[in-house]
Amino acid sequence: MREYAVYKGEELLVIGTAEECADALKxxxxxxxxxxxxxxxxxxxxxxxxxxxxxxxxxx
Structure with a gap:
């Protein structure tokens, strides 16, 4: 299963699967x-x- 890291500028917002990241970021x-x-x-x-x-x- 793929894991993703989502950033805004240099700030790490969330790490997880696409579904987990999507839930966290709405x-x-x-x-x-x-x-x-x-x-x-x-x-x-x-x-x-x-x-x-x-x-x-x-x-x-």
Whole structure:
């Protein structure tokens, strides 16, 4: 089972499965999975204040 780490800037918000992260952040699990895609990373890097963006990484 994959585990994800979700950050806002340098702050770690939550670690867990997509479902656990989604429950903690009140979003859908698909959003957590989307945060780890190349498309999401490219879009977020182009934002005005990328340090304020929520980003995700697969950790296992």
């Amino acid at each position: 979003v859908r699990p698909e959003y957590i999975r989307w945060l780890t895609t190349p498309t999401a990373k490219r879009r977020l890097s182009k934002r005005k204040n990328p340090e304020k963006c929520v980003v995700g990484d697969v950790i296992s």
